Amino acid sequence: MSAIPQHIIDRQKSALNAAVAVQGSLFGGFEKLVDLNLKVIKATLGEVAEQTQQVAELKDPQEAAAYVSSLAQPNSEKAIAYTKHVYDIVSGVSNELIKLTEAQVAEGQQQVSEAIDQLAKNAPTGSESAVALMKSSLATVSTAYDSMNKAAKQAAEVAESNISAATNATIKATETATKAAATASRSTARRQA
Template sequence: MSAIPQQILDRQKSAINTFVAVQGSIFGGFEKLVDLNMKVIKASLGEAAEHSQQVSELKDPQEAVAFVSSLAQPNAEKAVAYTKNVYDILSSVSNELIKLTETQVAEGQQHIAETIDQLAKNAPTGSESAVALLKSSLATANTAYDSLNKAAKQAVEVAEGNLTAAANATIKATESATAATTAAANNVANAAKTATRAAGRN
C-alpha cells in the first residue's frame, strides 16, 4: 500500500524537477540573448561615434563613396555573425529541452512497461493476449517516438547546414556588390576629375 503513494510522490517530484529545469533552460537562453544584444548595442554606439568622426574628415565625393563602400562588407559580416549567434543560443536551448523531453519520455516508457509487467503478473488466466497487445502497443509507440526524434534531429542538422550556406552566400554577394559599387564610384569620380580638368583648360 505504501509503494503506490511513494511512486506518486516520486513522479510529482520528477515533474517538478523537469519544470524547474525547463524554466532554467529558457531563462538561461533569454539571459544569453540579452547579453548578446547589449554587446551589439555597445559596439554599434562605439562604431557610430567613430564613423561620425570619419565622415567629418572626408574631403571629396570619391572619399565619401569609398567610405560608404568600406562599410558594406563589415556590416554584412556582423549581421551574419549576429544571426548565427542568435541561432546558436536558440539551438542550445532547444537541445536542452529535447534532452529533458527525452528523459521524461524514457521515464514514462519505463513506468508504463513496469505497470504492464505488474498487470501481467496479477492478470487472471486467459488475459495473456490482452497483455501481449499492451506490450506490442508500447513497443510500437516507442518505435514511432524514436523515428520522430531521429527525423527532428536530422531536420535540425539540415537547418544548420542551410544557415551556413546562406551566410556564406550573403557574404559573397556583399563582397561582389561592394566591389561593383567601388568600381562604379571610381569611374564616376575619375570622369568628374577629367571633366573638371577639361573645363579648367577651356
C-alpha cells in the same frame, strides 16, 4: 486518512524537477540573448561615434561614396554574425529541451512498462493476449517516437546546413557588391578628375 503512495510522490518530484530544468534552460537562453544584445549595442555605439568622426572629415562626394561602400561589407558581416549567434543560442536551448523531453519520455515509457509488468503479474488467467497486446502497443509507440525524434534531428541538421549555405552566399554577394561599388567609385572619380 491514507498516506500518499511513494511512487506518486516520486512522480510528482520528477515532474517538478523537469519543470525546473525546462525553466532553467529557457532562462539561460534568454540570459545569453540579453548578453549578446548588450554587447552588440555597446559595440555599435562605439562604431557610430567613430564613423561620425570619419564622416565629418570627408571632403567630397567621391570620398563619401567610397566611405559608404566600404561600410557595406563589414556591416553585413556583423549582421550575419549576429544572426548566427542568435541561431546558436536558440539551437542550444532547443537541444537542451529535446534532451529533457527525451529523458521524460524514456521515464514515462519505463513507468508504463513497469505498470504493464505489474498488471501481468496480477492479471487473471487467460489475459495473456491482452498483456501481450499492451506490450506490443508500447513497443510500437516507442518505435514511432524514436523515428519521429530521428526525423526531427535530421530536419534540424538540414536547417543548420541551409543557414550556413545562406550565410556563405550572403557574404560572397556582399563582397561582390562591395567590390563593384568600389570599382564604380574609382571610375567616377577618374572621370571627374
